[in-house]
Amino acid sequence: MLPIGIGMIRYRDTCADAMRFFKDKGPINGKVEACQKLLQVDCTEVLPHEVKGDRSKSALFDGCRLASSLKKMKREDMWKITSQVWIEMLAYAATHCRGFHHEQQLRKGGEFLTHVWLLMAHLGITEQFQVYQGHARARLNVS
Template sequence: MEFKLTSTSSTVSKSLKDKIFKELCTRSKLAPDVETATMICSRRGDWALNQRSSHRQLKWSLGEVENGHSLLLWHIATDLLLYNINASENDAWCSEQEFCKEISEYLLYLLLTKPAVMAPIAVILKGDASASVLFDACRLAKQLKGFKEDKRWSLMSEVWMELLIYVAFHSEGTIHTENPSQGGELLTFVWLLMYHLGLGKQFQEEPLRTRYKLVVKK
């Protein structure tokens, strides 16, 4: 399985696949019915913020701005914080930071090169919007820097996971049909796994509103 970043192709790491699999399995167990599954897959970081009592402080960066704007400012804020880590010899690189980096760059790649895939959150910035995104990203980075480092990256990785699930859940099945023959898009595999775990959109259309789940074990 591969995904492209800018002009290069990157293989998805085992740690990234393991984390995505684990997170989706956890969400599947928390969704006994269609309504709950839909609610879980429609979050864009709100649950992660609420779990850590950070909703009041950071909700403006997710629920109070346009979806595309939100993704861009979180991407820039993530880059700013990662740059500070790379510039310091005393800070060790951790799996949460790596996850944030990979998903942040991947979703930005999709936003810029495959707008049809990112239709749920795609937005074209005009006029002063670019300056606004940069300003908001700096504000967000400053707020996140106020958290203890381990809690900061744990929170950020949860937000990025929710954004990935949100995009996969709201993407149309037709856009994934050509990906397997071309090596596979990470989002396509996430989309397929969500369907297998009972988190797909198709369950909303069942007349009796029943929900079936294919249990996947590693």
């Protein structure tokens, strides 16, 4: 439902980096070993954008840095930060989809993002609904 653009480029570059990384590491048996290899990456000294510049939009090694930072935190702090980031991303995604796409999804029963969008609209924390003065009805702006 989100617009195609930089997200697709970032996804492709990240997949390409992951394929190269795991090809260089030799055979890997399962997800656990793959995660262990990624956590062994030393991303603390040189930032990924300094190595590849602005050409690559890969998020692989930024993800490795984030995972390493989160593992150093207390468990409750780690989960608090993770949940706050997910909520922020979900709210951003829900409000940056076009109303038309949400409308189409509702006809099919809706997807999670659409239900989040409606809940945000109900709570008054989205701009797609406007309440006119003097009227108790909300108007949906589908653009």
